[in-house]
Each structure stands twice: as C-alpha cells, then as structure tokens.
Amino acid sequence: MDEKRKAPKLRDTATVVPLPRKPGAALTITDVAEFAGVSKKTVSRVLNREPMKAATRAKVEAAIETLGFVPNVQARALAFRKNFVIVLFIHDSTSPMAMKFQRGVLSAIADSELALAVRPVDRESPDLLADIETFLGRQKPMGAIFLPPLSERDDIGEMCQRLNVRYVRVGSAPLDMMSRSVWSNDRDVVTAVVRDIVARGHRRIGFVRGPSGFRSAREREAGFRQALQAAGLPVDEALMVDGHYSFESGVSAGAALLDAPHPPTVIFASNDSMAAGVTRAAHQRGLSLPRDLSIVGFDDNPVAQQIWPSLTTVHWPIAEMGALAARKLVPDMLLGAGEDAADLPSMVESTIIPRESLGDAKQGKSE
C-alpha cells in the first residue's frame, strides 16, 4: 500500500506541473528522477559529477533546472559521513588577522554548498587536542584549517590524519606537506624592509620581538638579523626587546628602547599592534614622528592606517591565504573546470606598504 501511494499521485501532477510529493515539503531526487524519467541513482550521479552519458546528464540537468531542485545537504552529509562544512580553528584571541583570514575563506566558498564553522580553542588548555578531536568527530567537516599558533603543532596534524580529516596549516613558513600548507614569506619580506630602512640612513635599528614559541616571531627575527648581516651592520642585542604581539607589550617595548641611554632612530615591531604601542610610547615622550623616530610594523592591520602617523608596514596577505587554504582543502568543490589543485601555490608574497611612519635618518643621528 505504501509503495503505491506516491506513484499515482505523482503521475497526476509531476509529469505536467513540477510539484513536491508532499505539499509543503521540498523536492527530492526522487521527484527529479521521475520528472526526468531516470532513476534516483542517476540523478545522484549528476549531482556528484560522476562520469555518464552526456545525453542523460543533460536530461537530468534540465529537470533540476526546471524544478528548481536543491539537494538536501543533511542527507548528503549522512550518506557521505561528511558535513559540507569547513572548520576554522583559531586560538582564542582578539586578533584582527583571524577575521581577515576568515573573510578570505568565506570569499572562496561564497558560491559553493559549503559553510564555514569557526571554532575558537585555547592553545594553553591541556584539553586542546581532545577539544579539537571532539569537534571534528561531531561535525565531520570536509576539512579543517588551523591558524597560528595552532598550526605550528605537529600533533594536531597527526591527529587529523588519524581521524581522516583533511586539513591545511597556515603560517609564516612551510609547516607540512605542500598540499597541507599555506604560508607567507615573512623572513624574506622583513629582510627587504630592513634593507629599505638601512637605505634611508638608519644605523641604530630597534627590534620588538613577537612571543617566543611563535614561528612567525622567529621568522621575522631571522629576517631582521639576516638583513643586518647583509648590510654589514652589527646586531646590537640591547636594541632587541621582547613583546607578545599585544599593544600593551608594544608600549612597554617602546618605553624600554626610547628610555635607553642611546635610543634607536627607528624601531621595527614584529606586528602592527606592537608598532601602535611603540607609537604611543613615542607620543608620550613628546617625540615628533617620523622626525625623531621612525616606526615600522607588520600585518597591515586596520589600525595601521588609523594611527598618527600612519604606519609603514608589511601587508600580510592573510585574506588571500584564507581563500587559498579553502581552495586547497576542497579543490573538487571550489575549483573551476580548467583549474587544477596542483597549480595552486602554497606561498603567498607579502608586500611592503609605505606610509608616513618611516622617514630618513636625521643627519646628526645616523651612525
């Protein structure tokens, strides 16, 4: 009785007017199949772009079009044992970079079936791995993206492989296999920036470090040292102070450098928040910028444009990295016909953004 219930109903309507089997309910592949005169499985094959006869495909696609059929994501998720979701794991922080990255991911998946889920986790927590595993186990996402400093942990990558979850690790250096990495050339671009600084006559260059344990901090410091060496300048450890990527730590670092007996003429901070802090420390001391002190940052945060003077900085192409990470993660869903995942780059170039905060060294002060 049940088996026969639908068929008659359908024959009355669907062959003429596209109507769902039940009033109020959405269309299913069964409707499409009947309308196109094929089996459910054939419709499924079209949805999943499996190889088939062109004519059949065209027929089904026409049916989908005229019926306005939209596949049910939940049902596919159940059958696939995968959710149509990308998870972005971020270390719980107020980082504007995480948001920029997120925007990049969203732009890449905007027209796809995919959704982005954001999951903040605490890298200090002893339950970090368990938290991530639970979330992945629940959501069964198509892929996961890890931002620094989470991305720097190899054990997270290994866990994903064990759980059979695709992932991409994002950072300031290659952290995993090419297909699982997106990174920026922090070291090289910092070297280039410092070269510019030296070319402007500066000899005493202060450096504010990022937090220890962050790969980005190490890379940027390495680039700094490399540039000094290349320029034949000594590395003065007294001009290198610690920071934690926070505005407040930038204020402290700036204070330490500026109150020293022989302060630098320019300070490079390993990110913009700290550069803004250094700027504040300079203002507090009545310095005129960039006349008395030049400041250079890294990130190209919104704040870089909004402080006075506006900050010469490195544009960290984090949004592009987000889009790239998404495309590497699910190439079959996000890449067009002609594109090939193997052609996707893994490294994205940072660029120097000249603004107001970097000036020439004063005559008397250089050297």
Next chain:
Amino acid sequence: MDEKRKAPKLRDTATVVPLPRKPGAALTITDVAEFAGVSKKTVSRVLNREPMKAATRAKVEAAIETLGFVPNVQARALAFRKNFVIVLFIHDSTSPMAMKFQRGVLSAIADSELALAVRPVDRESPDLLADIETFLGRQKPMGAIFLPPLSERDDIGEMCQRLNVRYVRVGSAPLDMMSRSVWSNDRDVVTAVVRDIVARGHRRIGFVRGPSGFRSAREREAGFRQALQAAGLPVDEALMVDGHYSFESGVSAGAALLDAPHPPTVIFASNDSMAAGVTRAAHQRGLSLPRDLSIVGFDDNPVAQQIWPSLTTVHWPIAEMGALAARKLVPDMLLGAGEDAADLPSMVESTIIPRESLGDAKQGKSE
C-alpha cells in the same frame, strides 16, 4: 537474514566489551540500546531530554558514558530537518564589531552541540533576500542572527517566519518582538555622554553622523539632540556633518568641522572609526589633543585604545549581545536547568569609557 546478522555478533562482544557493530565504525544508538538493554527509541529519548522514568534514564546515561557514545549530528539533522547550527548573517564589511559579536556567540555555544556558521551578505544586492533564503534553505539552521544593518529590515524577519526559522535581530533599538530582539540603549548613553561633555564646559559640540538608513545612526543622533535640548543648548546644524562609519569619512568630517570659520571645541563621532579619522584630521592640522580639541567616539573598538590620544568612547557591549542572542535563540540547548528564557533580558547597557581624548573646554574658547 539481514535482521539477524547483527544480533549474534553483538551478543558476543558488546555485553562484555563495548565495541562498535562494525570495526572502524562509530557507535550508534543501537549499540547503546543493546548495551543498556532498552530500545533505540529510549536512548533517543534520553538524548532529547524527553520525560521518562529516572531509573531508565540513569541506566541509559551510564551506558552512554561507559561506551563514550557521541550522537551523529548529521543523522539527527536529517531526521529533525534542522541542522545543529546557528547562522550569523553579517553585512560584508571590515567591521571589528561583527567579530566581537561573533566571539560572544561562540562563547555561549562553546560547550554545546551547536556550531556557528558565518554568512556575509551584501545588503546592497538586489538578491539579498534570495541569498539569505537559499542559505537558510540549504543549512536549515536552528536559528539565525542578523546584525545591523541587516537586522533593520522587517522583510528579512518576515521571510524567516515564513521559512519557519527562528531568528534574533540585533540593533540599537528594539526591532522585533522581545524574544527576537537584542538591543543596546544607544540613545540614552549618547545623551549621557553629551551631558558629560557639556559639564566639562564645552558649548560648541561637533557631531559626525553615521550613514543614513542605519538605525544606530538615527538613535545616536537623537540622543545627541536630546542632550543639547536638555542642556538648553541650541542645535547648530552647521556643526553636524555626515559620515559613513568609515575612517576616511571621519577624516573628511573632521576636516570640514575644523576648517570652518568657527570650529567646535569637541567633536562627537558616531563611531570609533570616524573618531579616529577626526583625530587624524586634527593631527594633520597640528592641533594638540585634547587641549585644542576633544574627541569622543562610540563602540570601544580596539583602535580606541591604540590611537593617540586614546579615545574616550562608549563601550558598546556587542560581545554580551552576541552571547545573549544565542541564548535567546536556542534556550533549550544553551540554558541551564534553573534558567528560563523569559528571564533573559533584551536590552544591554552601554557604558562610558573615559580615556584621554576628552578634556575640559579651554577658558577662552568655551562659549
């Protein structure tokens, strides 16, 4: 044959050692049911907190615990026709507020089964409604949250009701039924701020508007006018200029006000980005802040602390609003045993954050 296949297998193992029916597969409620000696439906009832005998519940919960069973979200989603997801619709912008709000939502759902999906949409697009409808139709979320300016459109709310999707509209004034609204008291707090400004001796108060069509902009302007009226001050339309909530529009607005023949001694900008722009315009003109000009903003963005001088502003409790919105949206999942959705507030108080940018009016300049 098929029906019997599982049972014998299970009886051998599950009663002694908790093992999934198939090697490598996850446990299902069937496993839990057999282990606890009840039916699948009973386990389902426990998962959904339906009323049942305490002893049975305890037995099943013990089984879930010892087996480490985690329900399959996709299967539940398919059966419920609802995904365990909250969607946050944001107008595509670089707003730091959207991210703060997001953090609030995430904190509220952190320990639940729910995930947060973020969906940027373009409020200018003619397809706005269709875009949202498509996304809701695909994801079938447990609820949707709309941030300004999307939240100000009644048609979006009506569409959600038609689609049977719960929603919350967030804004600077009540926009919908209490149970579907979360808002802040923008008007009142601006009135209070302006009262403070007047108390400091200022009489010529500049005002930078938000974009027309934004409810928040109207509310903040209304609060401003109200305060002037209450103080017995005239409203000088020449001191009120337009802005778009952007840094650049703040620079232009600041320039317009400061280059006028008789400039104000203090400028209130309707958000912090514009206040930062006004600050820049003042710096460019060589003004000393707050001696020559006081500036007050609204939002308490990160930039408010990082510019020089730091910005006296209104703390817009957007993260709290995010957490509140989530809890109102799915109270049965996010509220504790003793809590009641009816007790949740709808309005969140903004507070004034005194920093450096607001000073007393100079003797000669006041009036």
Next chain:
DNA sequence: TTGTAGGCGTTATCAC
C-alpha cells in the same frame, strides 16, 4: 513509560 515499524533524502553495492 516504553517499544515497533517506517521514514528523513541521499549515496553505495551490485546486478543488468
């Protein structure tokens, strides 16, 4: 209060 049968919309298996 608990259990049984059937369905949610899709994909996988394995014939044809």
Next chain:
DNA sequence: GTGATAACGCCTACAA
C-alpha cells in the same frame, strides 16, 4: 552506462 535495493543513524507516529 544505468537501475533496484539496501544502507546511513536518528526521529516520529502509533501501538502496547
């Protein structure tokens, strides 16, 4: 290349 039938893991309706 295409189709019938059985999963996928849970919930709803209804029966006991």
